[in-house]
Amino acid sequence: MSRRVISLHELTEPVHWEVGNSLSSISRTTLTGGVSEGVELVTLKNPSIEISVIPTRGMGLLGGAALGYPLGWQSPVQRPVHPSFVDLSASNGLGWLTGFNEFLCRCGIGWNGPPGDDDEGSPVENPLTLHGRIANIPADNVSLFIDESDGSVGITGQVRECGLFGTNLTLEVEYRLPAEEPRFHVRDVITNDASRPAEVELLYHINVGPPFLEDGSVIAVSADAVAPRDPRAAEGIEDWSKCGPPESGFAEQAYYFNTSRLPTGHAAMVLANRNRDLAVEVAFDPDVLPHGAVWKNTAAVEDGYVIGLEPATDFPNHRSFERAEGRLKSIAPGEQLVTELSVSVLASTDTIQNTIAAAESLEPVIHRSAGNGFSPS
Amino acid sequence: MSRRVISLHELTEPVHWEVGNSLSSISRTTLTGGVSEGVELVTLKNPSIEISVIPTRGMGLLGGAALGYPLGWQSPVQRPVHPSFVDLSASNGLGWLTGFNEFLCRCGIGWNGPPGDDDEGSPVENPLTLHGRIANIPADNVSLFIDESDGSVGITGQVRECGLFGTNLTLEVEYRLPAEEPRFHVRDVITNDASRPAEVELLYHINVGPPFLEDGSVIAVSADAVAPRDPRAAEGIEDWSKCGPPESGFAEQAYYFNTSRLPTGHAAMVLANRNRDLAVEVAFDPDVLPHGAVWKNTAAVEDGYVIGLEPATDFPNHRSFERAEGRLKSIAPGEQLVTELSVSVLASTDTIQNTIAAAESLEPVIHRSAGNGFSPS
Amino acid sequence: MSRRVISLHELTEPVHWEVGNSLSSISRTTLTGGVSEGVELVTLKNPSIEISVIPTRGMGLLGGAALGYPLGWQSPVQRPVHPSFVDLSASNGLGWLTGFNEFLCRCGIGWNGPPGDDDEGSPVENPLTLHGRIANIPADNVSLFIDESDGSVGITGQVRECGLFGTNLTLEVEYRLPAEEPRFHVRDVITNDASRPAEVELLYHINVGPPFLEDGSVIAVSADAVAPRDPRAAEGIEDWSKCGPPESGFAEQAYYFNTSRLPTGHAAMVLANRNRDLAVEVAFDPDVLPHGAVWKNTAAVEDGYVIGLEPATDFPNHRSFERAEGRLKSIAPGEQLVTELSVSVLASTDTIQNTIAAAESLEPVIHRSAGNGFSPS
Known part of the structure; x- marks a missing residue:
């Protein structure tokens, strides 16, 4: 692999790169x-x-477009918010919501899930704030690259989540686009720079709106088990995979999954449109991201009509619950956790139907009420 | 009206404009x-x-000068503070005070008044922080304009107060100076961009210091009723309209008004100097800004010797109290609330005396104790 | 004294200055x-x-080098953090720790010590946050100077700690390097710009790592008395002056001192390496800085292996305790508190041994348990 590397500050004007007929x-x-x-x-x-x-x-991904279709959603937070304007501690730890509008947003890396004290966590990080700090920390050492061997292009950057007496973690992010396909790859490396083992939680909050999402859209997840997060989600457990139209006042529903492997070798989370001819697929290794959530927030368009596909190391419960359930990753001093995923836009009905069918054929256990070790209630 | 519009980023050097003899x-x-x-x-x-x-x-107005007299006051916060250095959540929600030094500062627009939980408000905005968020949000789409028909100049900008699951409001601000008079006009438009009705509170915190304020200055408000905010203000109710000299340790007093119309057609709040030959007048429509407060903070000069003239949609009590009293504005989805006011510097003894007399002739009901629906205590 | 002064914004390229053979x-x-x-x-x-x-x-001193040896330590916070990314209120008031990596960091100036409510303090500053605000406020009016008479160079800047109804303090900082010696001088002037007396606390958190700190390093403080901050520090009271190797999981120990004068005329806090041939000495006037702390944090290198030498106006207990013990400085309106100290790197075994011996010969009273007016427990 022969990479041409450009630091962010050298990138004063657009760089173009041609491989075959591909620009x-x-x-x-x-x-x-x-x-x-x-x-x-x-x-x-x-x-x-x-x-x-x-x-x-934090190296989040605002959005984009594939095959002419927009990737993203319409958050009430319209433009990217500089972290200096986001007060994570505000509103009893819910301040994160005032900066959230990405297509792909990492929740972590010391923790994700709801705010509140974690009695076994570091006092210098209590109370935890919603979905952690990483999405609101600017990246350093940002570089762009062009791989001359295969024509792929990418970006890398480092984000440090740290404080004296607290976590001391480095997240290195890489996004890579292949030369031609409507797909991108994410490779994240978390390093524990402290002298003692570190607890880590990482969830990819991938948020898909229209045209992938519409009344009649379907969600598929390759999983062993699915469970509602809470009684509100339990109300819709029979229809967890079905999406309705934008509905003003719709209260969010979240479903938790133990992810599993498809015959193709990876795990997948998919949102396909009504006609099953357009879909977003998130593919990953279920050994590394063994859990995941689907966030159904089919509220009015102006309130954020969106489905979240969220592969993760854990469920987005409070960290104290995840610790008790044994789902925290622990990284030894100097060691690394590597997570990878691919996000593809599919426009072939056959491929989409096959992927959905493959996921459905796994016939996950369906828990009809909240609890059962998936969530506190 | 033919406007020449210049975006803020185009304004690389001063623009001058002449109408008749006026520059x-x-x-x-x-x-x-x-x-x-x-x-x-x-x-x-x-x-x-x-x-x-x-x-x-947030499109606040730092200060200025009119007819050679300074508009503003001497806050302990000496220079304008970038919002990234203001932590509204600090000090139990009183952090707003570390950025406050404007001549005209908006309090709102989701709420104003003291900090604390609002059980009927959105959990993602609780606890409320003092006087809301709008003054510490940077504006976008800022433009300058010159009206070629009448020689007025102005500035417009948008401020977004929003977050997922919270308010989704846009405030569009316009300031306009006529070609020659010592006066400016404010026109604010608040739009509810959410799918459901939004509660709104807006108070204009207009803060006047010397030379308008001095020992013997007088305050006039065109009102039906006046009430002290609390027992401390009740102590001074008989003298609510009289200003004393700077006094170290003076504890602030606030008076609340139901505003009403003068024969001239608008409501007014006025601060005139001892000789009644120099005054600031705030004029507005009492149907749109039916309430208001006068903030008497005649502390030592170095501690902020100032009178606040504060026309508003509500009283600056906690939002939960204002809701219970029916004073919250509600804006339907996609609808707008338009507020306008003019701030004039008056230097004619006749005009000043007439305005004061007109306001006084309304003979407002004077409540001598706090409560009575004006404030909680 | 003839000073050539350059404002920070004029310093577009390095300035060199030669006195004799010294550059x-x-x-x-x-x-x-x-x-x-x-x-x-x-x-x-x-x-x-x-x-x-x-x-x-806040005019902190990140680090540097003297005689080829680095001044500083390896905080988990690797690079200087812009204050807009430090949320002092986070983590129950411990957010300060996410920005802390300086060699010399001021804790103050309204307060230092742990977070929490101070019932006699201003409500607009409660709860206090760890070690105060000054280290996370950007300085203004920054200038450089070259003293043509003696070849010293320096920097000055102003930091304002203020808010309506709260403190109104200006800190003016000066650092000066003599023409040749491995030493720098600090001169701080705190002015009370309010109309009423102000309480002030100032602690210099001077943090020394390798090579001054190593297994066998020794600490010396010219003092009348020494006491452990808490039971954890009491465990090590006999060995308060001895430093161990980096030790993963080492829980910090803090010792408090009433500082006193050496025969040389000043008070001193010293950290010397094992061979006593390399040391950092902090010298100051014990009348102005009558208290001080030593922070032993001989944790693993990657967790911050460091000794803090901390001359101060007070002990870094909560301000309410320091007030009760009569250790708060009070500055009258318009008056100033001037503090000075020098930090020298010593490389002469004789000088180092003499300084340590002089300090030890003062034979301070050693309190073996916490309390005794030094700390709450």
Whole structure:
């Protein structure tokens, strides 16, 4: 693999790269105005897909487009918010919601899930705040690369989640676009830089809106088991895989999965449109991301009509519950946790039907009430 | 009306504009150093008045001068504070006070008043913080304009107060200076971008210091009723309209008003100096801003010797109290609330005396103790 | 004294200055990337020492080198953190720890010590947050100077700690390097800009790591009395002056001192290496800084292996305790508190042994348990 590497600050104008008939590019914008002032946005393109990465927001992925269809959703938070304007501690630890609008947002890496004290955690990090800190820490050492051997383009960056007497973790993120396909790959490496083992939680909050989401869209997850997060989700357990139209006042429902492998070798979470001719597929290794959640928030479009596909190391319960259930990852000093996933846009009815059918044929155990070790209630 | 519009980023050097013998101008500074680093300041001038607007602080108005007299006060917070240095949640929700030094500061727009939980409000916004968020959110889409038909100059900008599962409001602000008079006009439009009705509170915290304020200055408000906010204010109810000298250790007093219309057609709040030959008048429509407060904080000059004239949609009590009293504005989805006011500097003894007399002739009901639906105690 | 003064913004390229054979310099960097984006760093050098000051972080001193040895320590917080990314209120008031990595960090100036409510303090500053606000407020009016009479170079800056109804303090900081010696001088002036007396606490958190710190290093403090902060420190009271090797999981120990004068005229706190041929000495006037702490945090290197030498106006207990014990400084309106200290690197075994012996010969009273007015428990 022969990589041409460009540091973010060298990227003063767009770079184009041609392999065969395929033209890829990397460009950069520094946003101005309002709460986006100073936010860096890096856009990677191949002929089928473009994605915009936000180094300033923990290497989150704002959105993009594939095959002409938008990737993302309409959050009430309209533009990327510079972390200096997000107060995670606000609103009893729910301040994270004032910065959340990404297509792909990491929740972690010291913890994810709801806010509140974790009696066994570090006092210097209590109370935990919703979904952790990583999405609101700017990345450092950001570089772009072009792989001359296969024409792929990508971006890498480091995010440090740390404090004296607390966690001391480095997250290294890589996004890579192949030369031509409507797909991108994510590779994350978390290193424990402390002298003692570190607990880690990582959830990929991948948020898909129209046109993938519409009345009649279907969700598929390759899983052994599915459970509702709470009584509200239990109300809809029979229809967890079905999506309704935008509905003002719809209260969110979350479903938890133990992920498992398809015959193709990976685990998958899919959202397909009504006609099953357009879908987003998230593929990953269930040994590394053995859990996951589906977030059904089919509220009004202006309130955020969206489905979250969320492969994870854990369920997004409070960390104290996940610890008790044995789902925390522990990383030894100096050791690393490597997670990978691919996000593809599928536009072939056959492929989509086959993937859904394969996932459904796993016939997961369906828990009809909350609890059972999946969630506290 | 034919407007020449200039976006903020195009304003790289001052723009001058002449109508008849009148020269107006618009200029821009980006502040550097300390907590002001990166704060944008836009100064609008006509021959009689200049005002400096802070897009970075929610389109607040820092201060200025009219007829050679300064508009503003001496807050212990000396320079404009970039919102990234203001922690609204700090000090049990009183952090707002570490950024407050404007001549005109909006309190709102989801709420104003003291901090604390609002059980009927959105959990993602609890606890409320003092005087809301709008003054510490940077504006977007900032533009300057020159109206070629009448020689007025102005500035517009948008501020978004939003978060997932919370409010989703857009405030559009316009300040306009006429071609010659020592006056400016404010026009605010609040739009509810959510799918459900939104509660709104807006108070204009207009803070006037010397030379308008001095020992013997007088306050006039066109009102039906006046009430003290609390027992401390009740102590001074007989003298609510009289201002004393700077007094170290003076504890603030606030008076609440139901505003009403003068024969001239608008409601007014006025602060005039001892000689009644210099005054600031705030004029507005009492149907839109039916309430208001006067903030008497005649502390030592170095502690902030100031009178606040505060027309509002509500009283600056906690939102839960205002809801119970039926004073919250509700905006339907997609609908707008438009508020307007004018701030004038008066230097004619006749005009000042007449305005004061007109307000006094309304003979408001005076409540001598706190409560009575005006405030909780 | 004839000073050539350069404002920070004029310092676009390094300035060099020669006195005799001695070459000194001043240079400036604006950091980019991650949480350091926008942090200003000013480096002062003489032939023996260099120090890097962070105006953006309250005029703290990041670190440097003297006689080829690094000044500083390896905090899990690796790079200087812009205050806009530090939430002091986070983690029940312990958020300060997410920005702490300096060689010299001021704790104050309204208070230092642990977080929590101070019932006699201003409600607008409650709850107090760990070690106060000053280290996370950017400085203003930053200038560099070269003293042409003696070849010293220095930097000055102002930091304002203020808010309506709260403290109204200005800290003016000066660092000065002599022309040749491996030493720097600090002179701080705190002014009370309010109309009423202000309580002030100031502690210099001077943090020394390898090579000054190693297994067998010794600490010396010129003092009348020493006491452990708490039972954990009491465990090690007999060995308070001895340093061990890096030890994963070592729980910090803090010792409190009433400082006293050496025959040389000043008070001193010293950390010397095992061979007693390399030391850092902090010298100050015990009348102005009558108290102090030693922070033993001989944790693993990657967790922050460090000794803090901390001369102070008070002990870093909660302010309410210090008030009750009569250790708060009070500054009258308009008056100033001036504190000075020198930090020297010593490389002469004789000098080091003599300084240690002089301090030890004062034979301080050793309190073997916590309490006794030194700390609450």
